[in-house]
Amino acid sequence: MTTAENINTSSMDIYLASPRGFCAGVVLAVDIVELAIKKHGTPVYVKHQIVHNPIVVAETERKGAITVEHVSEVPEGSVVVFSAHGSPPSDYEEAERRNLTVIDATCPLVTRVHNEAKKYAREGKKIILVGHRGHQEVIGSTGQTDMSLIDEREGIDVPEFEGDEPEIAVLTQTTLSVRDTAEAIGQITEKYPNAMVRNDICYATTNRQEAASQLAEITELVLVIGAQNSSNCNRLKEVAESYGVRAFLINGPDEIDTSWFDGITRVGITSGASTPESSVAAVVEAINPTNVIHIGQGDENITFRLPKELRKVQKTAGVRTGVRR
Numbered sequence: 001m002t003t004a005e006n007i008n009t010s011s012m013d014i015y016l017a018s019p020r021g022f023c024a025g026v027v028l029a030v031d032i033v034e035l036a037i038k039k040h041g042t043p044v045y046v047k048h049q050i051v052h053n054p055i056v057v058a059e060t061e062r063k064g065a066i067t068v069e070h071v072s073e074v075p076e077g078s079v080v081v082f083s084a085h086g087s088p089p090s091d092y093e094e095a096e097r098r099n100l101t102v103i104d105a106t107c108p109l110v111t112r113v114h115n116e117a118k119k120y121a122r123e124g125k126k127i128i129l130v131g132h133r134g135h136q137e138v139i140g141s142t143g144q145t146d147m148s149l150i151d152e153r154e155g156i157d158v159p160e161f162e163g164d165e166p167e168i169a170v171l172t173q174t175t176l177s178v179r180d181t182a183e184a185i186g187q188i189t190e191k192y193p194n195a196m197v198r199n200d201i202c203y204a205t206t207n208r209q210e211a212a213s214q215l216a217e218i219t220e221l222v223l224v225i226g227a228q229n230s231s232n233c234n235r236l237k238e239v240a241e242s243y244g245v246r247a248f249l250i251n252g253p254d255e256i257d258t259s260w261f262d263g264i265t266r267v268g269i270t271s272g273a274s275t276p277e278s279s280v281a282a283v284v285e286a287i288n289p290t291n292v293i294h295i296g297q298g299d300e301n302i303t304f305r306l307p308k309e310l311r312k313v314q315k316t317a318g319v320r321t322g323v324r325r
């Protein structure tokens with residue numbers, strides 16, 4: 001069992017990364033579910049986990065959301081919110097066939113990737129997406145148009161295209177490792193020097209990885225708080241490990257193994273873009289450190305606008321939106 005009493009905190013300092021936790025896209029998606037319930041009543045269906053965190057999902061379900069994996073599971077005529085990760089056009093088509101009201105919670109930075117893909121396809125360019133096969137965002141992005149996928153975990157196999165100088169556009173998943181993506185892009189541009197490279201890794205991913213690097217430089221152990229299926233949490237863990245520091249991805253204090261702290265006095269803590277701050281606070285409380293020191297560039301000042309159909313609901317219902325939780 002893990003309690004503050006059996007973690008030896010006699011001279012333990014916690015270094016807390018900033019920024020960490022909710023990004024603007026996650027705040028927007030969570031607000032959208034809440035406002036959709038206010039507007040339409042319960043239940044409101046959510047296609048795929050609204051964001052990759054079980055606590056956030058449970059909280060939306062407590063308010064009246066029902067999470068499903070496929071549009072086909074949503075009863076005909078219902079209201080459905082599409083998750084922050086983005087969805088392929090086939091999901092919207094299926095929703096239309098089922099007479100569903102779709103509210104789109106796709107992060108605007110993911111929508112931007114979709115728009116880039118469609119634009120470059122119209123221009124006749126060959127598109128390469130660097131991303132992780134099977135991740136919800138990649139399912140949504142690859143559905144927009146024909147494209148080749150490079151998943152660096154499977155090896156970087158740059159595709160062959162016909163013609164002397166094929167026009168190529170390179171897009172990326174928004175939550176990848178900055179370092180691994182640079183490696184993949186380097187190999188693509190070595191083969192196709194004229195390839196147009198869009199850096200789609202989002203500000204939240206970049207900033208959290210930068211702060212995790214700073215943590216790893218000064219600590220002996222890094223705890224990343226968040227879910228196992230969160231792409232950006234896993235990348236934060238990898239960033240810390242790349243500095244030779246032991247790192248663990250945990251949902252909360254119950255998953256701490258107290259032996260991790262043996263002989264350790266400096267623990268770094270960060271969290272992914274879908275992790276609520278309450279999870280971080282619970283871990284800090286369990287460790288009960290001597291000092292908490294903040295590391296990094298500090299909070300971000302970015303917010304995204306609600307969809308038009310929900311702005312009025314937000315005003316009339318007086319729901320406080322845009323708040324990191």
Ligand code: SF4
Pocket residue numbers: 023024025026084107108109110174175202203204205232273
């Ligand atoms: S991690 Fe980036 S792309 Fe994903 S929801 Fe947050 S801001 Fe949007």
